[in-house]
Amino acid sequence: MTLEPSPAQPHATSGRTAPRELIFDAATRLFGERGYTGTTMRDIAKAVGILPGSLYAHIHSKDAVLLEIIESGVDRFNAAADRVEEQALPAADALQAVIREHLRIVAENPQRTLVVFHQWRFLDEPHRSRLRTKRRHYEEFFSHTVRAGVADGEFDAGLDIKVTVLGVLGALNWTxxxxxxxxxxxxxxxxxxxxxxxxxxxHRRA
Amino acid sequence: MTLEPSPAQPHATSGRTAPRELIFDAATRLFGERGYTGTTMRDIAKAVGILPGSLYAHIHSKDAVLLEIIESGVDRFNAAADRVEEQALPAADALQAVIREHLRIVAENPQRTLVVFHQWRFLDEPHRSRLRTKRRHYEEFFSHTVRAGVADGEFDAGLDIKVTVLGVLGALNWTxxxxxxxxxxxxxxxxxxxxxxxxxxxHRRA
DNA sequence: CCAACATACAAACGATTGTTTAACATGGGC
DNA sequence: GCCCATGTTAAACAATCGTTTGTATGTTGG
Structure with a gap:
């Protein structure tokens, strides 16, 4: 086999962005702006600059695109939570760390995050249940952390843990x-x- | 004409719920569950128990139904904020009061609240801009209240007011x-x- | 009793939906 | 120079979309 200085692979990570990636970027943006049911395959095709039928040389179906966008998004949040959990920080530091990671993920691609949080309803079973379990895993990191913080006296013992966690998650999910x-x-x-x-x-500290 | 123990008025507020109200209830629930673009007029008609064409004896269009649902919802939040503002309470008490009102409105009809928060994107101009202004009015009550609380020393002067308000609103809007x-x-x-x-x-108080 | 009205049905409209198919281009490896 | 993989176009498919129309059925006020 001869040397390959610049292979120009047919469908690997080359100079030009792969068409499949262009499609997913456009779909993410449009699903975020108009929602899954509010976006047509013709919208996506026009955004990419090809005809609607040409999309199907790169993707399986509209549903499959949504699933991949959401799953890759959820996995980022869970990976971040797992990373923080490994450090075994005190509760307050763990929360600060995961909130930082959360906002980095949001900032990297707010549209994808919107799709993750709102468009999962349009997944069909069993994918929807599976993704719901993944999202619950992320939420449970917060529950465990707050509970641990209360247990070792770092957090206020009078907290309603369930409501508190949902409040924090609401603040984050709204970003x-x-x-x-x-x-x-x-x-x-x-x-x-x-x-x-x-x-x-x-409140101001006394 | 014989006696009428149960008048059965044609379109007044009688015993039976007015068909128009049934349509709006069904539309609110479906728009909340599947979104505006994910709900068809045939879905609404089936939920009410009539044929799709019959809807148009009671409503003008699908868009008009969405507008009325969202506007009535936003108006509830603003009315609550105005009521609290009239009382001229200290900042912390004002926040507690408006948060109570907020959750009462959510509890009364969570689906309508979901429509208010998420489906406004599908309104066409100029309605979308007008509703956005109304939502901003609600948000400004929180900004003013937090700012006043900081000004008179009730709240921490080190707060990032903008982010704090968006955090509180996120927690509330996620409920x-x-x-x-x-x-x-x-x-x-x-x-x-x-x-x-x-x-x-x-954090636990020292 | 009747004119008026509210409501419903059955059927259809043009447009748009996600997706498939067959034919055509293009460009690098043997 | 040919071949095959890759990607595209053009056209069409059945299904479904929001909405309109014409007609039938009661129910009510006068």
Whole structure:
């Protein structure tokens, strides 16, 4: 076999972005903006710059595209939570760390995050149940962390843990709704501001 | 004409629910579950128990139904905020009051709240802009309240007000996603737990 | 009793949906 | 220089979309 300085692979990671990737990028953006049922294959094709039928040389179906977008998104959140869990930090530090990771993932691609949080309803079984389990795994990291923080006296024992966790998750899950890359604050700065509000509360310390 | 023990008025507020109201209830539930673009007029008609064409004796169009659902929902939130504002409470009390009202509105009809928060994207102009302005009015009540709380020393001066308000709103806007009428806690109990977490934070007081 | 009205049905409309098919181009490896 | 894989076009498919139409059926106020 001769030397291959610049192989120009047919369907590997080459200079030009692979058409399959272009399709997924366009689909992610459109699903985020108009929702899964509000986006047509013709919309996606037009965004990529090809005809609708040509999409099917690269993808299996509209449903399969949605599934892959959501699954890859959920996996990022879970990988981040697992990474933080491995460090076995004190509860407050663990929360700050995971909130930072959360906002980095949102900032990297807010549209994909919106799809993950809202379009899972349109997955058909058994994928929907499987993805729901994955999302629950992420939520349970927060439950465990808050519970541990209460157990060792770091957090207030009077907390309603369930509501508190859902409140924190709500604050985080809502961020892709307002985050803008054009804003002045970096994802880490936003994460730390949010962490400060959530952990220390609004009230002034005596 | 014989006696009428049960008048059965044609289109007044009688014993039987008006068909128009049945349509809006079904549309609210379906728009909340499957989204606006994921719901067909045939879905709504089947839920009401009539044929698709018969809907148009009661409504103008699918878009008009969505607009009315969202607008009536937004108006409830704004009316609640205005009511609290009139009382001119200290910032912490004002927040607790509006959070209570917020959760009562969510609890009364979580599906309608979901439609308000997510389906406004499918309104066409100028309605979308007008509704966005109404939503901003609600959000500004929170901004003003937090800012006032910081100004008079009730809240921590180190707060990033913008992020803090968006965090609180995120926690509140996410509630219809998990609130269940079958749950053990009342809306007011949930609101007070949430208020405690948000205002006092997770950390144990020294 | 009757005119008016509200409501319903059955059927259809043009447009749009996701997807399939057959034919045509293109370009690198033997 | 040919071959095969890859990617595209053009055209069409059955199904479904929001909505309209014409007609029938009661029910009510006068």
């Amino acid at each position: 892709p709704e307002w985050y803008s890359a054009e804003g002045p604050a970096s994802p880490d700065q936003i994460a730390d501001s949010l962490t400060a509000s959530l952990l220390r509360g609004l | 219809p996603e998990w609130y269940s009428a079958e749950g053990p806690a009342s809306p007011d109990q949930i609101a007070d737990s949430l208020t405690a977490s948000l205002l006092r934070g997770l």
